[in-house]
Amino acid sequence: MVLNKEELVAALQTEVRILLHLAGKADRKWLDYRPTPKQRSMMELLQYLVVMGPMMVRAIKAGAVDFLAKPFSQLDLMAAVDAAIVRDRQARLERTERARLQQRYSSLTPRESQVLPLIVSGLLNKQAAAELGISEVTLQIHRSRIMQKMAADSFADLVRMAGQLNIALERRKQQ
DSSP states (O other): OOOOHHHHHHHHHHHHHHHHHHHHHSOHHHHTOOOOHHHHHHHHHHHHHHHHHHHHHHHHHTTOSOOOOSSOOHHHHHHHHHHHHHHHHHHHHHHHHHHHHHHHHHTSOHHHHHHHHHHHTTOOHHHHHHHHTOOHHHHHHHHHHHHHHTTOSSHHHHHHHHHHTTOOOOOOOOO
């Protein structure tokens, strides 16, 4: 809402009249209020948060790493920039690793994609094979190929990869 000059002056005059009215009704001891330094700093903090809070929230939602209050030193600025660079580097590494995992996962055959959630959910080979209607030996072959294609060093590594890919951990069908 944008006010023109006349509307702003009228609004301010109304507020002044209200304040004068309230001041006339207030006990005199309230008008002589002098906050302690601690109370004053708390009031300043609250005023700062009321004014800056919405801006900080918008900045952080937009991806800000830090929020520097003025005045800030060159050292503070450089520390914030360094932190942003470290976070960006880490985010890029995570995105690259996730893309590699996704690429490996897409190399699985449709049947291997069915086997993976079953084995990482903790089912025994025999149970997973029964779920899919295949032999245990066939399931072990699929499991071995999955380990190779996903480049998993261990079964625990494969479970971690499945978690990173948000592969649903399927449970046995209720009988």
